[in-house]
Amino acid sequence: MTPVRTISIEEPKFNIKEIKRYSHYGEADDSLLDSCLEELKGITYRVSYAEFDITEKDGGLDLEFAFTDSKNLQTNLKNCEKIILFAATVGFAPDRLIEKYNRISPAKALMFQAIGSERAESLCDAFNEMIRAEYDAKGYKLHPRFSPGYGDLPITMQRDIMRVLDCRKNLGIILNENCLMMPSKSVTAIIGTEKKES
Amino acid sequence: MTFRDFLKNNRVCLDGGTGTLLQKAGLPAGVSTEEWNKTHPEELIKIHKAYYDAGSNIVMTNTFGVNAFKYSDSELEECVAVAVSNVKQARELSAAPQEKFVGYDIGSLGRLLAPLGDLDFEDAVKAYSSVVKAAVKAGVDAFMIETMNDCYETKAALLAVKENSDLPVMVSNAYSEDGRLLSGTCPEIMVAMLEGMGADAIGVNCSLGPKQLKPIVEKYLELASVPVLCKPNAGLPRVEDGKTVFDVGPEEFAEEMKDLLNKGVCIFGGCCGTTPEYIKETVAISTNIPLKPIEIKHKTVITSSTKFVDFDDYPILIGERINPTGKKRLKQALAEKDINYILGEAVNQQEKGAHVLDVNVGALEVDETEMLTYVSGEIQAVCDLPLQLDTSDPVAMEKALRRYNGKALINSVNGKEENMDAIFPLAKKYGGVIIALTLDENGIPDTAEGRIAIAKRILARAAEYGIEKNDIIFDTLTMTVSADTNAANVTLGALKYIREQLGCHTSLGVSNVSFGLPERSRANGAFFTIALENGLSAAIMNPFSEEMMNSYYTWKLLRNKDANCLGYIGFTESATSTKTATIQTQSELTLKEAVEKGLKEQAAGKTKELLKSAEPLSIVQEEIIPALNSVGVNFENKKIFLPQLLMSAEAASSAFDEIKAAMDGSDKQGNGVKIVIATVKGDIHDIGKNIVKLLLENYGFDVTDLGRDVEPESVVNKAIELNAQIVGLSALMTTTVPAMEETIKLLKEKYPECATIVGGAVLTEELAERIGATAYGKDAMETVRFAEKYINN
Structure with a gap:
């Protein structure tokens, strides 16, 4: 594996369509969404990542930081020799707002839940794009990102990811007993890199 | 010499990083460093000794990751004993001439505290207490709580050390580049809270290099009245030739530290990336820098976990709306545990401009001890203002104060001996600024002199408990002028003297002045202004009262406390717009x-x-x-x-x-159907459940919400206890559907006549049927429609 890098990313553009989709906003007028966006402060955009070699072993995959026999991941990583493992978080700001409005305004809680999810996804997209450009130049193409909990890849892999990327220290991410991340608007994923045919 | 004595007159050199050195010695990636305490003691002793040899006065045990969640009691004790023994052996082996102590290192538990996380505050205290007891047993000279990035967890750790040992304790937090902890806490808050709880030294470590930490350390030096410590990383990490390296070398590190030592840092060391070389260089530089005496700062500061109020920035507005005296609706809300209403009052007062919120829940039929803790905790989840905990019951006060996140305002103590003996120890243990009422066993003196005499007695008594006068705010008691037309003069006379001659901050419950009179707000507003002129620092008041807010803004405007008059202008604009808005709703x-x-x-x-x-x-x-x-x-x-x-x-x-x-709370108009709802065990998502609850309540259902992560037994017992017709369960994750199934199974066994409806992102009609639910609620409206079938049944 390469050493873990931790970076801050510039605020990605808001994807209003996604926020509306997550919140079942439909055609409601924008006033609620706008007032929530105005209230949103203190979001950070941070990612820790490293590159790992993967090898087939005992019918599964040795990812250097963990072994998995997930068939879905194997399909996803077909033809890949290396992966990028990353953890990304937008921090506690959405969680604080969700906790607050869960108690006093479920409508706003719903919105901050949606906005937080959109922020985290947009952060992943921005990171993905950065990596894509980097690997493209090196002659690699990226596979779609794949997270613990998708298909047959167990959520418990989060423990390995937290350890190897030192997420607690680098990003402030903590796992609870059910392997859920706090801040809740955090994402971990594996991106396969495949050598382009020349 | 004890470490505490040494700390009084000496600069203290801590140790540096351990992790990188262990990796060099062959610690494989992914193995926790504390495992090596037992398996490779010789490597640990070598590193510890190298730090003593480099000049460290105190070397910390390699126990940052050791906690009660990872080990059983006996394992923990052994683990701690081995780690302490390694440092002790290193001390024996080192021939370095300086005073050498053994410190026990405490790090984060790696769990997040409620309300954001799932760890209860008392469970955190308990977990820390286990290691503290084990360390005391193993024999150490001091504790170091370090790299803490959550204000609340820091409080839990410090409390555990204080409750289980008399040894000195240093507390160090890890700040991010924005100058705050991950919990959003700034240095002002940590200084106030940690000093209040009696930390022997406070400061910062990790996350950044000495250069980046400088502004934060300077803030500590400006505010703290105890020794300040600084233990930076060797700069910032970067990747070079496939390896992580830090960008500041030993000499540059020492040079940067020189500046901080000159500014008054008493305790220094290194964190990630530093080695004995860094410590040696810094020790060499430090010997030429005289130790600066620490000034007592006399700050009167209260905090939440993200906001602080400094009483030197007076006038301070303390919102009085969460106090059931004379408020029917609030009494009812408290009796019914209708927390939403109370939280609404909290948020609204903040919007109106309150700086602090008074929280008083004393009413008939209310268990004040339970309720004060519960309500103040819930308010802290929705509102970031510091709170004034208001109760005459010391038991209720202690419980709420203990769990409070930050440094609270304690309302109140008075001149009665018994009362002082009950309240001062609480303030000493948990920290807090205390409102002191100038009354005693003989009642309220009717002269200013009488009240001043009590104030002096209270100060003297506080000093015996080690409480400084800056942590006492005097309330000289507003009495109504309708009973005694000289009453306001007496109150203000005492107030002025206390502020000017005793140098203490002051507070008044302003509105009492007009009790029994018509159009009270007029008199209240004027009295507020006069009181401010006579040295009032804080008012317990109604932020919805335009007259009071008018006095506040105009006084600040006229007394040069309103830069560019912006506060006043903003106030007049919002006052006008509220009026127009009211008229509009009425007409349209x-x-x-x-x-x-x-x-x-x-x-x-x-x-x-x-x-x-x-x-x-x-x-x-x-x-x-x-x-x-x-x-x-x-x-x-x-x-x-x-x-x-x-x-x-x-x-x-x-x-x-x-x-x-x-309706005076006498008659709850429901439709008679009782519903118990919960998010099932293991699941912490509750937005969907809250939506369902809100709608059901709207439609007149009697809903009991058990919250999230609820045990099957709790759901079933509650349903039986209430004789509920319906249980509603929510689960958002596939992993928690089994818990839902288990709950339904148990319910069918113990209370088969009860219906169940389930909902949540992962559920479908088929899945609901498979796990035995009566119905599947696609959304909140469907749940309402389902429940409606049970009306009059």
Whole structure:
């Protein structure tokens, strides 16, 4: 594996369509969404990542930081020799707002839940794009990102990811007993890199 | 010499990093460093000794990751003993001439505390207590709590050390580049809270290099009255030739530290990336820098976990609305544990400009001890203002103060011996600024001199407990002028003397002055201004009173405390716009329309207006229920959407609040169907469940919400206890569906006549059927429709 890098990313553009989709906003007028966006402060955009070699072993995959026999991941990583493992978080700001409005305004809680999810996804997209450009130049193409909990890849892999990327220290991410991340608007994923045919 | 004595007159050199050195010695990636304490003691002793040899006065055990969640009691004790023994052996082996102590290192538990996380505060204290006891048993000279990035967890750790040992304790936090902890906490807050709880030294470590930490350390030096410590990383990490390296070398590190030592840092060391070389270089530089004496700063500061109030920035407004005295609606809310109403009052007062919120829950039929802790905790989850915990019951005070996140305002102590002996030890242990009332066993003196004499006695007694005068705020007691026309003069006379001659901050419950008189707000506003002129620092007041806010803003304007007059201008603008808005709602919208459009304030205002001429029940029947019905139908027909449905429900709730207040709480108008709802065990998602609850309540169901991550037994027992007709369960994750199934199974076994409805992202009609639920609720409206079948059944 390469050493873990931790970076801050510039605020990605808001994807209003996604926020509306997550919140079942439909055609409601924008006033609620706008007032929530105005209230949103203190979001950070941070990612820790490293590159790992993967090898087939005992019918599964040795990812250097963990072994998995997930068939879905194997399909996803077909033809890949290396992966990028990353953890990304937008921090506690959405969680604080969700906790607050869960108690006093479920409508706003719903919105901050949606906005937080959109922020985290947009952060992943921005990171993905950065990596894509980097690997493209090196002659690699990226596979779609794949997270613990998708298909047959167990959520418990989060423990390995937290350890190897030192997420607690680098990003402030903590796992609870059910392997859920706090801040809740955090994402971990594996991106396969495949050598382009020349 | 004890470490505490050494700390009094000496600069203290700590140790440096351990992790990198262990990796060099062959510690494989992914193995926790503390495992090596037992398996490779020789490597640990070598590193510890190298730090003593480099000049460290105190070397910390390699126990950062050791905690009670990872080990059983006996394992923990052994683990701690081995780690302590390694440092002791290193000390024996080192021939270095300086004083050498053994410190026990405490790090984060790696779990997040409630309300954001799932770890209860007391469980955190308990977990820390286990290691503290083990370390005391193993024999150490001091504790170091370090790299903490959550204010609340820091409090739990410090409390555990204080409760289980008399040894000195240093507390160090890890700040991010924005100058705050991950919990959003700034240095001002940590200094106030940690000093208040009696930390022997405080400061910062990790996360950044000495250069980046400088502004944060300077803040500590400016505010702290105890020794300040600084233990930076060797700069910032970067990747070079496939390896992580830090960008500041030993000499540069020492050079940067020189500046901080000159500014007054008493305790220094290194964190990630530093080695004995860094310590040696810094020690060499430090010997030429004289130790600066520490000044006592006399700050009067209270905090939440993210905001602080410094009383030198007076006048401070303390919102009085969360106090049931004379407030029917709040009494009812407390009796019914209607927390939403109370939280609404908290948020609204903050919006109106309160800086601190008084929290008093003393009412008949209320368990004050439970309620004060519960309410203040819930308020801290929605509102970031510091709180004034207001109770005359020392037991209730202790419980709430203990769990409070930050440094609270304690309301109150008075001149009675018994009272001082009950309250001062609490303030000493948990920290806090205390409101002191100038009354004693003989009552309230009717002269200013009498009240001043009591104030002096209180100060003397506080000093015996080690409480400085800056942590006492005097309330010279506002009495009504309708009983004694000289009353205000006496109050203000004492106030002026205490502020000017005793140098203490002051507070008054301003509105008492007009008790028994007509148009009280006029007199209150004027009295507030006069009191400010006589040295008032803080007022317990109603932030909704325009006259009071008028006094506040105009006094600041005229006394050069309002830069560019912006505060005053903002106040006048908002006062005018509120008036216009009120007029508009009155003329334009009906209550039904306000609910349909989801306008909370207008719905409440309109209800209030209707209550003047109509019966509460007819308003419900003719306006609110029809509005809810049309909203429900529109949602089902996809004419409106989820956010709108919710906003309408919230507007209806605010209308119901007004109705409840008018009905005096005597008669809860429900439809007789009792429903218990919960998010199942293991699942912490509760937005969906809260939406369902809100809607069900709107439709008149009697809903008991057990919260999230609820054990199957708790759900079943509650349903049986209440004789509920329906249990509603929510789960958002596939992994928690089994817990849902288990709950339903247990319910069928113990209480088969109860129906179940389930919902949540992962559920489907088929899955609901498979796990044995009576029904599947696709959304909140469907749940309402299902529950309606049980009315009059």
